[in-house]
Amino acid sequence: xxxxxxxxxxxxxxxxxxxxxxxxxxxxxxxxxxxxxxxxxxxxxxxxxxxxxxxxxxxxxxxxxxxxxxxxxxxxxxxxxxxxxxxxxxxxxxxxxxxxxxxxxxxxxxxxxxxxxxxxxxxxxxxxxxxxxxxxxxxxxxxxxxxxxxxxxxxxxxxxxxxxxxxxxxxxxxxxxxxxxxxxxxxxxxxxxxxxxxxxxxxxxxxxxxxxxxxxxxxxxxxxxxxxxxxxxxxxxxxxxxxxxxxxxxxxxxxxxxxxxxxxxxxxxxxxxxxxxxxxxxxxxxxxxxxxxxxxxxxxxxxxxxxxxxxxxxxxxxxxxxxxxxxxxxxxxxxxxxxxxxxxxxxxxxxxxxxxxxxxxxxxxxxxxxxxxxxx
Amino acid sequence: xxxxxxxxxxxxxxxxxxxxxxxxxxxxxxxxxxxxxxxxxxxxxxxxxxxxxxxxxxxxxxxxxxxxxxxxxxxxxxxxxxxxxxxxxxxxxxxxxxxxxxxxxxxxxxxxxxxxxxxxxxxxxxxxxxxxxxxxxxxxxxxxxxxxxxxxxxxxxxxxxxxxxxxxxxxxxxxxxxxxxxxxxxxxxxxxxxxxxxxxxxxxxxxxxxxxxxxxxxxxxxxxxxxxxxxxxxxxxxxxxxxxxxxxxxxxxxxxxxxxxxxxxxxxxxxxxxxxxxxxxxxxxxxxxxxxxxxxxxxxxxxxxxxxxxxxxxxxxxxxxxxxxxxxxxxxxxxxxxxxxxxxxxxxxxxxxxxxxxxxxxxxxxxxxxxxxxxx
Numbered sequence: 001x002x003x004x005x006x007x008x009x010x011x012x013x014x015x016x017x018x019x020x021x022x023x024x025x026x027x028x029x030x031x032x033x034x035x036x037x038x039x040x041x042x043x044x045x046x047x048x049x050x051x052x053x054x055x056x057x058x059x060x061x062x063x064x065x066x067x068x069x070x071x072x073x074x075x076x077x078x079x080x081x082x083x084x085x086x087x088x089x090x091x092x093x094x095x096x097x098x099x100x101x102x103x104x105x106x107x108x109x110x111x112x113x114x115x116x117x118x119x120x121x122x123x124x125x126x127x128x129x130x131x132x133x134x135x136x137x138x139x140x141x142x143x144x145x146x147x148x149x150x151x152x153x154x155x156x157x158x159x160x161x162x163x164x165x166x167x168x169x170x171x172x173x174x175x176x177x178x179x180x181x182x183x184x185x186x187x188x189x190x191x192x193x194x195x196x197x198x199x200x201x202x203x204x205x206x207x208x209x210x211x212x213x214x215x216x217x218x219x220x221x222x223x224x225x226x227x228x229x230x231x232x233x234x235x236x237x238x239x240x241x242x243x244x245x246x247x248x249x250x251x252x253x254x255x256x257x258x259x260x261x262x263x264x265x266x267x268x269x270x271x272x273x274x275x276x277x278x279x280x281x282x283x284x285x286x287x288x289x290x291x292x293x294x295x296x297x298x299x300x301x302x303x304x305x306x307x308x309x310x311x312x313x314x315x316x317x318x319x320x321x322x323x324x325x326x327x328x329x330x331x332x333x334x335x336x337x338x339x340x341x342x343x344x345x346x347x348x349x350x351x352x353x354x355x356x357x358x359x360x361x362x363x364x365x366x367x368x369x370x371x372x373x374x375x376x
Numbered sequence: 377x378x379x380x381x382x383x384x385x386x387x388x389x390x391x392x393x394x395x396x397x398x399x400x401x402x403x404x405x406x407x408x409x410x411x412x413x414x415x416x417x418x419x420x421x422x423x424x425x426x427x428x429x430x431x432x433x434x435x436x437x438x439x440x441x442x443x444x445x446x447x448x449x450x451x452x453x454x455x456x457x458x459x460x461x462x463x464x465x466x467x468x469x470x471x472x473x474x475x476x477x478x479x480x481x482x483x484x485x486x487x488x489x490x491x492x493x494x495x496x497x498x499x500x501x502x503x504x505x506x507x508x509x510x511x512x513x514x515x516x517x518x519x520x521x522x523x524x525x526x527x528x529x530x531x532x533x534x535x536x537x538x539x540x541x542x543x544x545x546x547x548x549x550x551x552x553x554x555x556x557x558x559x560x561x562x563x564x565x566x567x568x569x570x571x572x573x574x575x576x577x578x579x580x581x582x583x584x585x586x587x588x589x590x591x592x593x594x595x596x597x598x599x600x601x602x603x604x605x606x607x608x609x610x611x612x613x614x615x616x617x618x619x620x621x622x623x624x625x626x627x628x629x630x631x632x633x634x635x636x637x638x639x640x641x642x643x644x645x646x647x648x649x650x651x652x653x654x655x656x657x658x659x660x661x662x663x664x665x666x667x668x669x670x671x672x673x674x675x676x677x678x679x680x681x682x683x684x685x686x687x688x689x690x691x692x693x694x695x696x697x698x699x700x701x702x703x704x705x706x707x708x709x710x711x712x713x714x715x716x717x718x719x720x721x722x723x724x725x726x727x728x729x730x731x732x733x734x735x736x737x738x739x740x741x742x743x744x745x746x747x748x749x750x751x752x
Contacts, residue, residue, distance in 0.1 A: 282658035
């Protein structure tokens with residue numbers, strides 16, 4: 001198999017770019033003296049995760065217990081499930097720990113802490129729990145100076161569980177696009193999480209792990225004093241949202257969707273392609289950013305960016321490719337039926353999830369099938 | 377298995393509502409005297425398609441050749457692949473026809489018609505081809521009065537292929553929301569497609585099939601003179617986009633995502649749930665409609681609509697549930713951790729695609745697993 005013989009639409013990974021991206025973040029965090037724990041939700045693909053670990057990553061982050069099960073079966077023991085634990089999932093978590101998985105849970109409330117401790121005691125299991133800290137009002141977590149932080153820590157310890165540390169995710173970093181703003185939100189993520197850890201320790205509670213991260217803050221961080229590990233996911237592929245934020249070049253984006261031109265509406269300057277939102281995802285993450293790429297940036301089959309051509313609209317299995325400036329009346333000659341193009345996605349996590357497998361393209365154009373999974 | 381024991385997030389089908397929706401469109405089209413060919417891209421699920429055929433549907437519409445392969449393996453022969461044919465996929469289409477599948481192809485250009493005819497002659501296969509007609513400028517197709525229509529028809533017939541008919545899809549029907557406007561676009565879809573068929577016949581070309589359809593126009597059509605069959609897909613499930621268009625009640629929506637409350641930000645009036653965009657899809661189809669439901673309408677576990685509560689934001693595996701009016705400061709008491717909710721989706725095709733299976737809930741709350749497939 002090679003690039004030229006793949007059926008379309010297909011999710012394609014440029015393996016050289018992927019290794020470059022993986023090496024870049026690892027070198028940055030090595031230099032800052034912290035461990036790196038990649039988030040596998042972006043690719044859900046053992047081939048990619050093997051490359052991340054070979055480059056120096058220690059353990060993984062998951063967004064579902066299915067990811068934990070799949071990667072534990074693949075041989076990875078050190079896993080943090082970075083979504084607030086809900087009582088009904090404790091049986092699934094227990095089964096993983098009983099099989100030898102060093103699974104860490106997350107809680108940000110007293111009801112969750114009590115439920116974990118009660119279930120753990122009932123089943124003779126000392127769950128390790130990390131407390132989620134809210135560093136930017138983005139989503140979940142306890143404010144670093146809130147008394148609730150200590151109450152939750154104490155409920156876990158008094159309940160017989162292992163308080164493993166604190167965890168934060170500066171999801172609001174996606175809203176910035178200058179080096180200064182990114183460095184500032186990275187420092188806010190670091191300092192608030194470290195402060196939460198200090199509060200726990202001052203209250204006589206253990207807090208060995210201080211875990212933070214998002215792709216923008218991980219790459220923008222200049223100082224990680226007090227942090228023990230960083231988490232990030234999308235950096236391995238990058239995407240147009242990350243490009244608009246300013247943490248990668250278009251030529252760093254390792255994931256694209258290979259597609260074929262199936263028709264035209266010449267007077268409108270449209271080429272119709274066989275990748276619609278089913279292949280790209282419905283993610284319109286660049287819609288409110290500096291540059292709106294529609295459903296994606298058009299490139300040649302070999303990955304060279306075609307300046308002003310984007311997928312401007314999408315139905316389920318149809319995409320409309322057009323020029324962002326004035327309509328290209330010669331588009332049928334430029335991209336005749338059968339022309340193969342590659343589309344860089346807005347959001348690599350969302351686009352990857354639409355595909356049962358990646359096609360990993362080597363420097364010589366050869367294609368390997370890398371399966372990925374989905375569901376819960 | 378029953379509703380109460382399903383893991384979350386999960387895609388749930390209310391079987392009673394589904395049968396009601398399937399029966400409604402079938403009765404409407406039976407009364408108008410046309411055949412009905414459901415589009416299986418919405419569910420990609422044999423259980424749903426079996427119910428559609430049991431209700432009277434004749435043949436199916438597919439958006440990918442994988443759908444054709446899967447449903448042909450399930451025993452369905454009469455299939456139209458309603459996406460413009462691209463030369464590289466002709467081998468796959470040929471294999472299906474050689475196995476006995478009555479697969480119909482679609483073309484809207486001379487290059488595609490010539491490619492199909494040439495490939496067919498080379499391999500001794502008389503492909504049946506339908507010509508796509510553009511009835512509303514929405515996407516693909518040839519304008520009904522364009523001379524190109526006759527040229528393509530003649531290229532197919534002279535090339536030794538079977539010209540099976542014309543096919544149109546009034547995708548712009550999604551932009552309307554009054555009965556009058558929907559009836560008008562339905563009539564436009566009908567009259568323009570019938571006119572295209574008349575032009576072909578006047579030129580001495582065959583045109584046995586006149587196929588039109590979208591869920592809004594199929595339900596709004598009052599007269600289908602000259603039409604031989606209608607196609608529609610999302611009607612079996614319905615969704616919030618269809619509700620805003622005005623073709624279903626909220627209580628008709630058969631698909632929802634079951635989710636569990638995992639935390640709160642009380643001062644913001646947020647409940648955090650374990651269904652994010654991975655479970656709902658990134659589809660924001662109601663964003664520009666009369667009522668924006670965010671990522672979905674919140675219901676109780678048993679499917680009763682909870683008025684002003686929507687999923688207002690979503691990350692990959694986190695959803696934020698909030699009240700569209702003023703923040704609900706009592707949300708943690710209203711929806712404690714562990715509360716199970718159901719979220720009606722914006723777009724049933726996109727939400728279903730995120731899930732490996734549906735859980736079909738009967739009147740008694742029992743749950744059956746109905747697998748669905750994805751990919752190409």
